[in-house]
Amino acid sequence: MEWKDIFDTYRIQPNYIEQVSEKVYKLNTNSQNYCLKFTSLTEDQIGYWNAVYRYITERQVYGFVPVILTKDNHPLYLMDSHVMVMSPWVDNFRHDRPADEWINFFHGLGKLHGSTLDHTPVSYTENQISEIQQFFRNDKTRKKEELLQYIRYFESKRYMSPFELQACMHYRDLEWMMEVTEKWQSVYLELLKEKQSRKAVLCHGNLAPSHYTLLQDNIYFFNWEYARIDSPSSDLVVYLNNLFTYHDCDMNKVSDGLSIYFQYVRFQDDDICELMFDLFNLESYFSLLNEHVSNSSKEEIRQSIQLEKRYRQLVFANQLEQTLYAKLQMNQQEY
Template sequence: MEWQQIFDEYQIRPNYVEQISDKVYKLITNTQNYCLKFSALTKDQLGHWYAVYRYISESHVLGFVPLILTKENSPYYLIDDQVIMVSPWIESYRGDRPSDEWIASFHGLGKLHGSTLQNIEVNYSQDQLTEISQYFENDRKRKKEELLQYIRYFESKRFMAPFELQACMHYRDLEWTMQMMDKWQYIYMDLLKDNQSRKVVLCHGNMKPSHYTLLNDNAYFLNWEYARMDFPSRDLSAYLNSLFTYHDCDMKKINEGLSIYFQYIRFHDIDKCELIFELLDPDPYLSLLTEYVNSTESDEIRRSIQLEKKYRQLLFSNQLEQLLYPQLEVNKEEV
């Protein structure tokens, strides 16, 4: 790698280069520090990313850490088929961080989504509604049969490995999760018949705690290569799932954070349905079972940790479902 070529392109003269990770480097200069990242974007993805970058710049969307331009006024530099991006290095000291980071992050995400909100007109035909309903039915059947197939396979063994025993102990809760999905899908299908618009916002695309920093109660988003216009539930579910991997996740704080987020962008019943679909989807869990059965490698501890994290995400998602379900407008109308 020709480091000097990169430094010349950005007109930066670092005194020291500190490697933070495989793809991130801290460039230390006399006046300012910079973050140099080897992006995971490919050349084929640059066109879409650049369109999003132009939208962020021209619409003056706040919250994203800005990119340093090259001497050719480009927000990225391409060398040896690698995409390089440079931004100011934001140092986050403990004294700068709020006492409750979750609340500040929900504020930041709400501001981002609320400031870029667009309502897209939709009109589903009866054939389209039938197709969606059939997809839900087939998907439910596939997931239930797949889960039951694995559990029967594990239970057929005289002695089960720890991972297999772990999956069997999870079965009852996984089955309950799928029942809750059924309930929300029925509600969703009724809502689609009357709903004439959908919310679309600028999503970060890979929202998790390590991809933002907090300074003076404000959130600044990092690593936004996969930013795109999408349903707000995509970002929200990704962020919640990252929080749900922790065993001590506080659902009271999560509920408080969501209340703050919903002040920036109101979630109607159909939006809440899509959020629940993202959170209660058992496919990531089932993928781990598939990987285990098909693998010849012996890595029991790693697989058990991964399975427990996915299981924990589903457990906390079920708790959130119980909080959101009574808030649905369709339930209030029935009363």
């Protein structure tokens, strides 16, 4: 790696370089510290990311950790097919975070989404709604048959592995979640008849807990390489699934946090439906089953851990569903 070229490009001279992770380096200088990240972007994606960057700077988006420009005023630096981005170093002390971190997070995400919220006009014909309804039916049939095939295959063995026993124990719950999803789909199809617009916001794209920090009760997001204009649900689902990975997830705090977020971005009933569809998405669960069946190396422990995490995410999503469905029914009674 030609460090001198990088230093010349950013016009800095570090005293020393600390490798923090495989892709992240901390550059220590006399004046301040910098974060140099080797992104996952390809050369073909640079133009799109530059457009997102211009959008962020022109609209002065809340909570965006600034990017250090190169001497040619570019936000990204391409060297030997590697796309790099430089920003001020922001310390991220997990143990120093307040007990109400989630509340602060939902305030911060609400401000981010609320400040970039746009509405795109839409309308659905009867034929389009019928096509969506048919898609829902076909998708449910496919998933039920696929899941049942896996379970029958596992149960046909004389001795099931721990992973296969896990999947069999999950079966009834997953089947129930498919029925719950169908309930939301029925509501959604009715709402489409009156739907007039779709929400679009600037999404971070990868809201893992390590991609934001709290400074004096303000939240700052970094690692923006997957940023895009998308439905607000896409960010919410990523963050919620990160929370749902842990067995001690506090669902009361999640519900309170969503109530705060909805004050910034008011979710209509169809938005809530789309959020639930994403939370109840079984494709990643099926991918793990398929990997287990087709993977000859049989990394049993890793596969079991991943399956349990995905199942836990679905279980917590089912708990949240009860709260959101009550909210949806209350909204409909008001109308």
